[in-house]
Amino acid sequence: MTATRRPERPAEHALLGLLALEPSHAAHGYDLARHFADGQPLGEVFRLESGMLYHHLKKLAAAGWVVSSTEAQSSRPARRVFRLSTNGRAELDRWLQEPVSHTREIRLEFLVKLYFAQLLAPDRVANLIAEQTEVLRRLAANLETQLAAATDPFHLRVLALRRDQTDAALQWLSDLS
Amino acid sequence: MTATRRPERPAEHALLGLLALEPSHAAHGYDLARHFADGQPLGEVFRLESGMLYHHLKKLAAAGWVVSSTEAQSSRPARRVFRLSTNGRAELDRWLQEPVSHTREIRLEFLVKLYFAQLLAPDRVANLIAEQTEVLRRLAANLETQLAAATDPFHLRVLALRRDQTDAALQWLSDLS
DNA sequence: CGGGACATGTAACACGTTACATGATTAG
């Protein structure tokens, strides 16, 4: 039972979110890939190359969060349709309500949560922001405690930077409402 | 000629810096590893497990930046001594003067630069800070331009977050002097 | 008829974490 590492980018939940936004709750890999291109909202937050996209879709299928079916087409390469399952939607909803734990995750993961929360569950956005604010407030308080106890000048600078970045994120959060 | 990816952590330059701090400009892998443990200044910024440490030392040797020699010991596993070469010292000095390009690199790479600059070249610290400030100012100005042009509400939030994080880093930098 | 969009991947490489292998010496 090896502890699975947290992925750097919230790619898989973004894919669940994109499927949820489709009226049919289904799409081809190629359709999904376009959302990560240059001018698209998600493309401003992070990129997802086709290789990784199909890899993630395979993992989502293995987890039972999407169901894939092959569309055989005469004289054409087969297309694969990925459909959001009930479990996948439940996982997406769970993820949409959960604040991120670290300031550095605001830049990618929280932004993606916010994007889908606004489109899929606008009534829960205020709650997400409130819970994220609470998490960051605790981090900031913790950093102040460490700052008060630290003596090494370099250590003080490290802690001060983290506090300043956390405070900036808090200010940005408060401007969201 | 594949474009080499920029490593996430400035592990290799930190290793060059640690060697430069040694009076003999040399150390064993094990000695170097201790600097990335919990209470140590570098350990507050990032961790480096032994597996990766030896991997990086191998790469540094291949680049000619360190020279390794084996100390045979009777009835003991052989120890390997890594010594900073002239080329390695030159690369370290080059790196110490170069500001980082993105706000997100302040949190790890710039902190490590600052740490070694203060210990190895204190007379150049003010210049490093000034150049880093200039880079971040340009990024901030660029973000303001994009903010003025953007219309999509989500895109505006993304850009505002980046600007706020960059401004916080600039404020922190100005407190360093 | 040539190039781009459609459509799904694979291969090679690089970075990073966790766990483990090996084997000696030293401290309690």
Next chain:
DNA sequence: CTAATCATGTAACGTGTTACATGTCCCG
């Protein structure tokens, strides 16, 4: 005698980037 420390790694896995393979269809 047992655990920690010294000392150098390997193996397995997971994440991510870049480049490429494969083949069709449509537009100009």
